[in-house]
Structures are given as structure tokens and as C-alpha cells.
Amino acid sequence: xxxxxxxxSLAFIATLFAIFSLLPGSCADxxxxxxxxxxDENREExxxxxxAYGVRDEKVLEAMRKVxxxxxxxxxxxxxxxxxxxxxxxxxxQTISQPYIVAYMTEKxxxxxxxxxxxxxxxxGYQAAVLAELGADVYSIEIVPELASHSIxxxxxENYKCxxxxxxxxxxxxxxxxxxxxxxxxxxxxxxEKLVEQLAEGGRMILPLGSSHLQRLVxxxxxxxxxxxEEDLAVRFVPMxxxxxxxx
Ligand code: SAH
Numbered sequence: 001x002x003x004x005x006x007x008x009s010l011a012f013i014a015t016l017f018a019i020f021s022l023l024p025g026s027c028a029d030x031x032x033x034x035x036x037x038x039x040d041e042n043r044e045e046x047x048x049x050x051x052a053y054g055v056r057d058e059k060v061l062e063a064m065r066k067v068x069x070x071x072x073x074x075x076x077x078x079x080x081x082x083x084x085x086x087x088x089x090x091x092x093x094q095t096i097s098q099p100y101i102v103a104y105m106t107e108k109x110x111x112x113x114x115x116x117x118x119x120x121x122x123x124x125g126y127q128a129a130v131l132a133e134l135g136a137d138v139y140s141i142e143i144v145p146e147l148a149s150h151s152i153x154x155x156x157x158e159n160y161k162c163x164x165x166x167x168x169x170x171x172x173x174x175x176x177x178x179x180x181x182x183x184x185x186x187x188x189x190x191x192x193e194k195l196v197e198q199l200a201e202g203g204r205m206i207l208p209l210g211s212s213h214l215q216r217l218v219x220x221x222x223x224x225x226x227x228x229x230e231e232d233l234a235v236r237f238v239p240m241x242x243x244x245x246x247x248x
Contacts, residue, residue: 039070042083049085050103057107063133064103072096072124072154092144094238096124097185101235108219108232109206111136111181118176118198120169120207120240121185125151128162131183138162139176141169143241168243172198179203186240187215196220196227208237 047065055061070079074091081088087095106127111117113135119128122142128151131138140162142148148166155162165173169184170192178200184192184207191209199205199222208215217232 039068039079039082042080043069046083046085046099050100053085053100055100055103055107057103057110059134060103060106060110060130063106063130064099066133067126067129068158069096069099069126071158072126072129072151074124074150090124090147092147094123094144094147096126097237102127102130104233105183105185105206105217106130106134108217109181109183109204115180116176116178116200117181117183118173118179118195119183119185120172120195121238122151122164123147123185125155125160125162125164127183127185128164129155129158129160132160132162136181139173139179140164141167141173143168143243169240170194170243174198181205182207184208184240185237187212187235187237188240191218191220192240196222208235212239 043065047061050061050064070082073079073082073088073096077088083099085098085100087098090096111131111134115136117131117136117138119131119138119140122128122140128138128140142151142164143166145166148164152164155164169186172194177198179198180200180203182195182199182203182205184195184205187208187210189211195205201222201224203222205220207218209218210216215235215237217235219230219232221228
């Protein structure tokens with residue numbers, strides 16, 4: 001009896017596949033369009049949540065309204081989940097930050113169009129896309145090779161011109177420095193000196209600082225020899241790993 005049920009289920013699934021593959025191109029396109037429309041609505045709902053949480057910067061809201069967050073999730077993750085206000089796994093033990101934190105950090109450093117921005121921890125590429133949507137000239141470093149290649153592919157597919165490399169964020173990117181803005185999306189225990197060095201005069205940096213259990217967002221501003229720091233929200237990011245022991 002069980003064997004019969006299994007055979008029946010397999011036949012049923014095979015029939016569904018056959019019907020789907022016979023659908024005319026326009027019909028499949030139609031389904032894709034409906035899916036994208038659903039995503040647009042989910043994204044609008046995400047924006048409503050961000051506003052309810054206090055995000056006010058119209059440019060940031062507009063950028064997040066445009067970036068298709070679901071496209072940045074690696075294959076195998078449910079794109080339906082993309083717009084909930086929570087972090088999501090992106091593989092290799094890493095996560096894409098919750099939309100509110102992306103909006104909050106972006107609002108705090110407010111990159112202007114044309115400003116050179118360095119991101120540490122490309123992950124899925126989503127934060128880089130939001131920065132690019134704001135018109136920033138984005139450089140981003142990711143230590144996990146597979147995530148670096150995934151983000152390069154998605155960013156190009158979505159037409160964002162970001163320069164991404166696989167490497168150790170502690171070293172920064174001296175060839176392209178100084179940066180007007182540095183945004184770190186993984187948490188070091190101590191302030192990475194090289195990043196402070198690569199910050200432009202008048203530049204600002206935002207990073208989660210602390211151990212894996214206790215971190216605070218810190219905002220730095222560089223004025224000549226002086227570095228002004230300001231402690232902000234308590235947060236929880238994945239640790240910034242030591243580049244001498246690359247993680248896989
Ligand atoms: N900004 C990302 C989310 C970042 S998750 C997004 O929008 O999806 C943090 C990322 O930092 C992870 O992908 C992790 O691999 C990376 N990371 C950790 N230590 C790093 C280091 N030393 N240098 C560069 N990237 C690092």
C-alpha cells in the first residue's frame with residue numbers, strides 16, 4: 001500500500017513538472033511577474049516597519065525601497081523571508097543584518113552621492129547595494145571567498161557598480177584610501193587601526209565594537225589628529241575574524 005502511495009505521489013509530481021514545463025513562455029513570465037509584485041509589496045511593508053521604528057532619512061528609505069533584498073539571499077533560502085525585520089542566514093555561519101540595522105547604520109553615516117565608502121564584511125552584498133543606490137562609490141571586502149563571489153555576481157546582476165574583493169578587512173584597502181565613510185558590518189573586539197588610518201579627514205566610521213556577547217555601535221569622526229567617538233546602540237553582529245586564520 002505504501003509503495004503504491006509513493007508511486008502515485010511520484011507520478012503526481014512528475015505530472016506537475018510536465019505541465020509546468022509545457023506552460024508557454026509568457027505564462028511562466030506572468031508567474032515571475034506576480035512573484036516580483038509580491039516582493040514589491042513585501043518591500044513596501046518593510047519600509048512601513050522601518051518608518052514605525054523611527055527611520056526618517058528619505059534617501060535611505062528610498063534606497064531600501066529600491067534594492068531587491070530577496071535577490072541577495074543565496075539559493076536555497078526562502079526569498080519570502082527576505083523582508084521580515086530580522087537577520088537571515090546566508091551560509092558559512094554568517095547572516096545578513098536585519099533591515100532596521102542596515103537602515104540605522106546607513107542613516108547614521110549618511111553617505112552622499114559620489115562619496116567613497118569602504119564596507120568591511122560584504123556578506124550577501126545587500127548593504128553594499130543600499131550604499132550604491134545612494135550614489136556612493138562603494139568598495140567592500142569579504143573574507144569568505146564563496147560569499148565574495150556570490151555578492152560580486154548578485155551586485156553585477158542587479159546593476160550595482162561596487163568594487164568587491166576577497167580579503168582581510170583588518171588591512172583595509174590602502175590602494176583606494178582615503179575613504180570618506182567606513183562601515184564595518186562584523187564586530188572586532190578592538191578598533192582596527194588600519195581602518196582609522198584610511199579614513200579621510202572629516203570622514204566618519206561606524207562599527208559594532210566588542211566581544212561576541214556584548215557589542216555597541218561606535219561612531220568615529222576624524223578631525224585632524226583628533227578622533228571623536230560616540231557610543232550608540234547595543235547590537236549583536238558576527239565577529240570580525242582574524243585574517244591570519246581565514247574562515248571557511
Ligand atoms: N553586510 C552584509 C552582512 C555582513 S555579515 C550584508 O549586507 O549581507 C558579516 C560579514 O563579515 C560576513 O560575511 C563575514 O564573513 C565577514 N567578515 C568577518 N570577518 C571579516 C574580516 N576580517 N574581513 C572581511 N570580512 C569579514
